[in-house]
Amino acid sequence: MGDKIPTVEEQAGDDVRYRMLYDSSGRVYTRKISGFYQNIRRYTGLPLIVGFLLMPWLVIDDRPAMLFDLPARKFHILWMTFWPQDGMLLAWLLIIAAFTLFTVTVLVGRVWCGFTCPQTVWTLMFIWAEHFCEGDRNKMMKLDKQAWSLEKVARKGSKHFLWILIAFITGVTFVGYFTPIRELLLGFWPSIAESGLVTFGISPVAAFWTLFFTFMTYMNAGWLREQVCKYMCPYARFQSVMYDTDTLAVHYDKSRGESRGPRKPNEDYKAAGKGDCIDCSWCVQVCPVDIDIRDGLQYDCINCGLCVDACNQVMDKMGYEPGLIRYTSEDQLENGETHFLRPRLFGYIVAVLVMMTAFVYTVGTREPLSVDVIRDRGARLYRLSHDQVQNVYTVKINNMDRHAHSYDIAVEGDGDFRIRGYRPMELEEGEIFTLPVRVSIPKDQLKSSKNVINIIVTAKKDPTITAREKASFIGPSQGLDE
Structure with a gap:
């Protein structure tokens, strides 16, 4: 499909030259550019950044709107709380995200990488800070070649200050999804103990992860960039x-751009056998991953469209038709037609829609209550008390709602089954309560030696919160005189 495979060996006469598969070309100086795709990157990246920064500060029901409380094993997402036993929902969500990514990739390539990937969005912020402090591409190159001076120290220092500031805000915000962000920030405020030492209220674990993500953001978006x-x-x-x-x-x-080469604005370049490409290298200068799109489709390309904007600006200045570099398909370039509806894409879309529908239904109908019932497997399978047959069960109730509830227990079955030996209990949010209960039925109403019953647990103040669990009820064999 036109991917560029790194070359391990190169022949040059009788000599063999080896080249590393990892080959850093040094610092990439990007040119500032404006245009349609650059605007899209801003409009897609800005809401993501704002959402990421503001979400830990939002409060719903007196708690953060999104908080992954690992010590308590509770995951608060907006108005819902999820528990470790909801791990299957997380697996579903990851599978849906993967299939959605596959669908988008089949349709429009690596558009996720070019417009919404956090690495791309944060790199864009760091490049903005770079341009703000050091200037455009030519000024940055000139500054790096200059000897150290007060101006160079000021420009370089201000750039790294902004990088560290952005990275620190990112680290604090990320950790704020696992620790309440207000407590986290207050922990960074120094206080003086009775001994006279300066102390901080932040826990060592929170401080470590904040500094870790600060450092990784600084390295990834500031130094590694295209290497990532x-x-x-x-x-x-x-x-x-x-x-x-x-x-x-x-x-x-x-077919339109070759052969490339410089020319004068009014030159009849076609008579000279030249194409529309004037070989200005703007498409290379704006590329954040430092590739030349004219070499063909490459795995490095993130489809950000900056080379499209740069080339269209040059075409406009030269008076040529735009679109020498554009979003298109190989079929469109070779045959003049793109097939949007194709079996693989259709299959991905159907799979994603089915999984999303099932996921939304499961989450929408999810009860904030779970019940486990285990029948006593002692020496006797059942007990006889006067004319009653009894089975003993252990019932475990898990209150996964965000409020405390008092629960009742009932039993359903084919006969006059009744529950004995329990009283309504109040469970706090997240509390798990285990209790033994006895289920009995008159012996003459027992229709079989093995019966199916349902143990039903219901919140007294909110009957919509209910859960049921099947269990087996064992009695004497029919016709056997106990």
Whole structure:
């Protein structure tokens, strides 16, 4: 599919030259550019950043709107609380996300990487800080070549200060999803103990993870950047499996652009055998992963569209038709047609819709209460008391609601089954309560030696919160005189 495979050996005459598969080209100086796709990156990245920063501060029912409380094994998401036993829902969500990513990739390539991936969004913020402090591409290159001076120290220092500030805010916010962010920030405020030492209220664990994510954000978005996309991200490696000839991606129209070369504005370049590409290298200068899209489809390309904006600006200045570099498919370039409806894409869409429907239904009908019933497996399978047959059960009630409730226990079955030996109990939020109960039935109403009953637990103040669990009731064999 046109992927560029790293070369291990290169022939040059009789000599063999070896080249590392990891080959850093040094610092990538990106050119500032404006255009349609650059605006999309801003409009898609800004809501993600704002949502990420504000979510830990939102409060619903006197608690953070999103808090993953690992010590308490509770995961608060908006108005719902999830527990470890809801782990299957997390697995479903990850599978749905994976299939959604596959669907989008088959249709429009690595658009996730180019517009919404956190690595891309945070790198864009760091590049903004770089341009703000050091200037555009040419100024940054000139500044790096200069000897150290007060101006260079001020520009470099201000850039790294902004990088560390953004990274610290990111680290605090991320840890704020696991520790209430107000308590976390207050913990960074120093206080003086009676001994005269300066102390901090933050726990060592929270401090470690805050500094860890601060450091990793600073490194990934500030220093590694394109290396993450090229060598660390697994998505770049298996994307070619999902691409086909109708996948929309950023392509260079070689038939229109070649042969490339500089020319004067009013020159009859076609008579000279030249194409529309003036070989200005703007498409390379704006690329955040430092590739030349004119070399063909490459696994490094994140489909951010910056080269499209840059090329269209050059085409506009030259008076040429835009679209020399554009979002299109291989079929469109070769045959003039793109097939949007194809079996694999249709299958992905159907699978995603089915899984999303099932997931929404499961979450929507999920009861904040779970019940486990275990029948006593002692030496006697049942007990006889006068004319009553009794079975003993252990009932475990898990209150997963965000409020305390008092629960009643009832029994259903084919006969006059009744519960004895229990009283209504009040359970706090997240409390698990285990109690023994006896279920009895008159012997003459018992229709079989093995019966199916349902143990029903219901909240007294909110009957809509209810759960039932099947259990077996064992009695004497029919016709056997006990």
